[in-house]
Amino acid sequence: MSELALKAEKLDAADELAGVRAQFVLGDDVVYLDGNSLGALPVGVPGRVEDVVRRQWGELRIRSWDESGWWTAPERIGDRIAPLVGAAAGQIVVGDSTSVNVFKAVVAAVRLAGPGRDEIVVDATTFPTDGYIAESAARMTGCTVRPVTPAEVPGVLGDRTAAVLLNHVDYRTGRLHDLPALTAAVHAAGAVAVWDLCHSAGALPVGLDEHGVDLAVGCTYKYLNGGPGSPAYLYVRSDLQSRFDSPLPGWNSHAEPFGMRPAYEPAPGALRGRVGTPDILSMLALEAALDVWDADGVSVGAVRAKSLALTDFFLECVASYVPSGRVESVTPVAHEERGSQVALRCADAGDVMKRLIERGVVGDFRHPDVLRFGFTPLYVGFADVERAARVLGDLVR
Numbered sequence: 001m002s003e004l005a006l007k008a009e010k011l012d013a014a015d016e017l018a019g020v021r022a023q024f025v026l027g028d029d030v031v032y033l034d035g036n037s038l039g040a041l042p043v044g045v046p047g048r049v050e051d052v053v054r055r056q057w058g059e060l061r062i063r064s065w066d067e068s069g070w071w072t073a074p075e076r077i078g079d080r081i082a083p084l085v086g087a088a089a090g091q092i093v094v095g096d097s098t099s100v101n102v103f104k105a106v107v108a109a110v111r112l113a114g115p116g117r118d119e120i121v122v123d124a125t126t127f128p129t130d131g132y133i134a135e136s137a138a139r140m141t142g143c144t145v146r147p148v149t150p151a152e153v154p155g156v157l158g159d160r161t162a163a164v165l166l167n168h169v170d171y172r173t174g175r176l177h178d179l180p181a182l183t184a185a186v187h188a189a190g191a192v193a194v195w196d197l198c199h200s201a202g203a204l205p206v207g208l209d210e211h212g213v214d215l216a217v218g219c220t221y222k223y224l225n226g227g228p229g230s231p232a233y234l235y236v237r238s239d240l241q242s243r244f245d246s247p248l249p250g251w252n253s254h255a256e257p258f259g260m261r262p263a264y265e266p267a268p269g270a271l272r273g274r275v276g277t278p279d280i281l282s283m284l285a286l287e288a289a290l291d292v293w294d295a296d297g298v299s300v301g302a303v304r305a306k307s308l309a310l311t312d313f314f315l316e317c318v319a320s321y322v323p324s325g326r327v328e329s330v331t332p333v334a335h336e337e338r339g340s341q342v343a344l345r346c347a348d349a350g351d352v353m354k355r356l357i358e359r360g361v362v363g364d365f366r367h368p369d370v371l372r373f374g375f376t377p378l379y380v381g382f383a384d385v386e387r388a389a390r391v392l393g394d395l396v397r
Helices: 003-013 018-023 045-067 073-085 098-113 128-141 150-156 179-188 238-243 269-273 280-294 300-321 349-358 382-396
Strands: 092-094 119-123 144-148 161-167 192-196 215-218 233-236 341-345 364-366 370-374
Touching: 003 300, 003 382, 045 280, 073 092, 073 233, 073 269, 073 280, 092 269, 098 128, 098 161, 098 192, 098 215, 098 233, 119 128, 119 150, 128 144, 128 161, 144 150, 150 161, 150 179, 161 179, 179 192, 233 238, 233 269, 238 269, 300 341, 300 382, 349 364, 349 370, 349 382
Parallel strands: 119 144, 119 161, 161 192, 192 215
Antiparallel strands: 092 233, 215 233, 341 370, 364 370
16 A cells, blocks of 8 residues: 555544545445535435425425425525525525526626726636626626736726626636635725635635625535535625615515515515525425535534645645646645645646546546546545545556
């Protein structure tokens, strides 16, 4: 057994989160490092979904909106996500896709900013959809879009800035951006900060309330393990809720949803973020998936500590197993600048990833030359990390 394999054994033996792995459906023959795209299945989800389908829908039918708590699911599940992103209860509503929630948040941010502000600053390195939606929101609100890198944001803010849309963690490189400092800069300019938390929620502390974030959105199928297409969420800071003007008012966000009134009157609080009928099956699967956070010893702080240890160890193993110059890490070394993934630049990355998957190491490929490995501390161990780097070394040697 190699020195690194022995080190992995010792690290796994000391891992306070090691027992959480048993709460997920994982094959012993596969190292799954793609939880930053789709989280693994928690063992409690199938039984819960079966109950929702067979009993709540099959037997209770329409009665389940009240008796099974379907109607209140968006805010109830939002309150369960809240502590994972550093928010108090009553500020998060679950529903719709991330894209739809980005649209709601950006348009609402421009409206919150008020007249005279006609520029939306957007992360130029963002996931493409965020950029597309910012462009559409700009056309709707009479704004222009200014794409810049997150590092350039403070230097472009001014009296015209209405909203700033940023990613907490870059989806390609895994770079963690400085949410507290950037939010403070946005506020100093009198603008509204909108954060995309897709690659940070459930992997590291966010501190929405602590840092005064205005609006935030995120998906639930990555580090929150809600399942493919599980509903996203929208955070609206409590003191802004009375002024939150959604561009997608629906009967579910009406103050009297069953009044069927022709005139729209928004509901109080975060409920203004609702639109139409909740997607109950996927929403309740997500609720079941969140049960893993109730296990003893599972905290965002513990998850972050293990995430950094896993990524540190992976980089150490890559340096040992992979021939010099064959790959290059584009993920920051500094802990304060690193999310929960490692991205390696590799000339033939597409082919390498295909062969890695054939050998039981599942990551993903990002065009044109990036191997991307996501580390979900709830179920990834140090032996997984050592094996992944060793197989990578064998393939590219």
